[in-house]
Amino acid sequence: MPIQHYLFLSMLLFCIGIMGALMRRNAIIIFMCIELMLNAVNLLLVAFSKMYADAAAQIFVFFIMVVAAAEVAVGLAVIVMMYRKVHSVDINILNRLKH
């Protein structure tokens, strides 16, 4: 399987994640699109790890998963607190930092 196929697949997944983050207004969906982008990068790293027969890329994927798990824990806590304050997760309402 040529490396270009993996390159284009992960690029397509990354761009779908970007489109979702720009299109949607629900903060949780935007968060999920960021997870999708992280996974696209992970897939490309694993493909390169196979291509060069190097285990370091898979360790990097492991660390990306660690950081993503920590990010999800803190981010969802922030979203839950925002929901408690304004009773919505619509990002057009969550612009209090402007004022």
Add this chain to the structure above:
Amino acid sequence: MVIQEALFWFLTVMAIVCALGVILSRNPISSVLFLIATFFAISGHYILLNAQFLGIVNIIVYAGAIMVLFLFVIMLMNLNADTEPQKNRLIQFAGVISGGILFLVVLAAMRTVGGTAVDHTTTDIGLIKNLGKVLFTQYVLPFEISSVLFLSAMIGAIVIGKKE
């Protein structure tokens, strides 16, 4: 070789269709379920690429823990109504256009990349034994630092989430 190519295309189509389902479905719950399906497809790719440990970890950590957290939060907020406010058409269109242009630019840049094939001879660098050796010799310092990161994230989530 034929069955590997067939599996590759099946998993690719599954990943792309489910990723489109994440951003296009109105209901947040079905978005989460589509994202779990995408993660399963990506795990299948990992197993095709002889990264068995990462495939299993992807299913356990992402599809098992993180997405269940998302589902809990969505059900806790009672967001599973279909009446989610939408951005207006112009902003949606602009988002699709800008994402598509990014894809086209990278596609055009990567079109002439030399075609080194990812060979399908089985290697064993993706097994727990080899990954553990590399992780605990070469990358032991980042491993320890990530434990501090986890601790601070845990404390941060509790401090942010507690009622005052």
